[in-house]
Amino acid sequence: MFASSAIAGLNHLLADAPWARERLAPFAGRTAIFVLKPLELGLGIDKDGYFSDAATTEPDVSLELPLASLPKAMGGPDALMSDIRISGNADLADALGFVLRKLRWDGEEALSRVIGDIAAHRAVGTVRSLAGWHRQTAQNLLENLAEYFGEEQPVLVKRHALEDFSRTTTVLRDDLARLEKRLRKLESRN
Incomplete structure (x- = not known):
C-alpha cells in the first residue's frame, strides 16, 4: 500500500519533469531500495524514466537513512545527504540523488489544470499569505514569551x-x- 502510493506520487511529479525522466531513462530495468527502518521502498525504473515496483529482491543500489536523522529533514533534502548510507551502483545512486533532490511539486500548475490559471495563482497566493501570517504570528509569540520570561518574570x-x-x-x-x-x-x- 505504502509503496504503490509513494510510486504513484513520485510518478506524478515525474510527469511534469521531463528532465528527470531523461536522467533516469538510461537506468531502465535497474532497481533501488530506500530504507528508513522499519519502512522499505523498492523502486524499479522503466524505459520512459518512470518508477515502478521493484521486480527483484537484489537491488542495484541501496540507500539507507538512519531514523535518528529524520529531524534534519526540516532543513530540506540536502541536509539529509550526509547521513544517507549508499551501497551499490554509484551512477544510479547519483542519478537518483540528483532527481530526488531537484524534483518539486508545482501546486499552482496542478491546480491551474482544474480551476484555471488566474484562480490558481490567486489561491496559491492566498495560501502563501496565510502561511506567512501563521509563521510571523508564531515568531512574534516566541519573541514575546522570551521577553516576558527574560524581563518581567526573570526566569530566563x-x-x-x-x-x-x-x-x-x-x-x-x-x-x-x-x-x-x-x-x-x-x-x-x-
Whole structure:
C-alpha cells in the first residue's frame, strides 16, 4: 500500500519533469531500495524514466537513512545527504540523488489544470499569505514569551548577563588562586 502510493506520487511529479525522466531513462530495468527502518521502498525504473515496483529482491543500489536523522529533514533534502548510507551502483545512486533532490511539486500548475490559471495563482497566493501570517504570528509569540520570561518574570537569563557572570566568576577564580599562592608563600616563610 505504502509503496504503490509513494510510486504513484513520485510518478506524478515525474510527469511534469521531463528532465528527470531523461536522467533516469538510461537506468531502465535497474532497481533501488530506500530504507528508513522499519519502512522499505523498492523502486524499479522503466524505459520512459518512470518508477515502478521493484521486480527483484537484489537491488542495484541501496540507500539507507538512519531514523535518528529524520529531524534534519526540516532543513530540506540536502541536509539529509550526509547521513544517507549508499551501497551499490554509484551512477544510479547519483542519478537518483540528483532527481530526488531537484524534483518539486508545482501546486499552482496542478491546480491551474482544474480551476484555471488566474484562480490558481490567486489561491496559491492566498495560501502563501496565510502561511506567512501563521509563521510571523508564531515568531512574534516566541519573541514575546522570551521577553516576558527574560524581563518581567526573570526566569530566563539573557546571554549578555550570563557572559558577564562567567567573566566575573573567572576573574574571581583567578584572584582566589593568586591569594592561595600568596598564603602558601607566607606560611612557608614562617
